[in-house]
Amino acid sequence: MATRQIAGKTIELDADGHLTNRAEWDTSLAAALAKEEGIEQLSDRHWVVITYMQKQFQEKGDAPSIRKLTKESGVSTKELYELFPKGPAKKAAKIAGLPKPKGCI
């Protein structure tokens, strides 16, 4: 397991580069992870997606599908891809401190 320094703390990462210990996650870590993914500033809309994903993960043990996410969070597919270019499900999960989503849809 890899560890690394970011946003003034040492975090542990899984094989996909996602956070292992969710207790280490906070908003400043999210902002730093977002920057690495090419998102300069997390907007309110980014946060809608991030908090929705965290809530779903807490309840179901996996990140939601894109379809579920767009239906229930009110963020459309188009907007989702604009907010998190090049792989929204994976990127949003990474920033939210969650493992890579297991689902195919």
Added chain:
Amino acid sequence: MPEKAPEPIQKVSIIVSHGSLEGVYPGLIMANGARMEGIEATMFFTFFGLDAIINKRMDNLKVATVGNPGMHMPTMIGMLPGMSAFATKMMQKEMEKLDIPPVREFIEMVHDAGGKLYACKASVDMFHLTKEDFCPQVEDIISVGKFYEISAGAEIIFT
């Protein structure tokens, strides 16, 4: 000399050539999955695969119960009236559980995710169709040559 790690896939072109429900879904799932990974995705609908993007047909695709050994059903039973409709209903129910959308919604999803959808010109001419017959997500009717041009640098997947 150390082995070079393989390059990640950047771009896929998926050909959909069948018009049954089980013929259309794999391509849609793979195209959407590509976009979710940040991979560029193009879909090329040809022959009966066109049914998946024809406005009047896309909501009524059926599972093939005859000539489909995967159904594990004798052909004579698969032939019975209502069998295909029944199998289709069952499959749709299972897919809904997995959050797999109906064809029209799936096409919209792939399109909104940045996937590009094309109809095959030869098939369109053969079936006497026009651009108006297709759902609005279809980018254009293109020749095979144009498809290859668009697919430059892509992995081509035939379904």
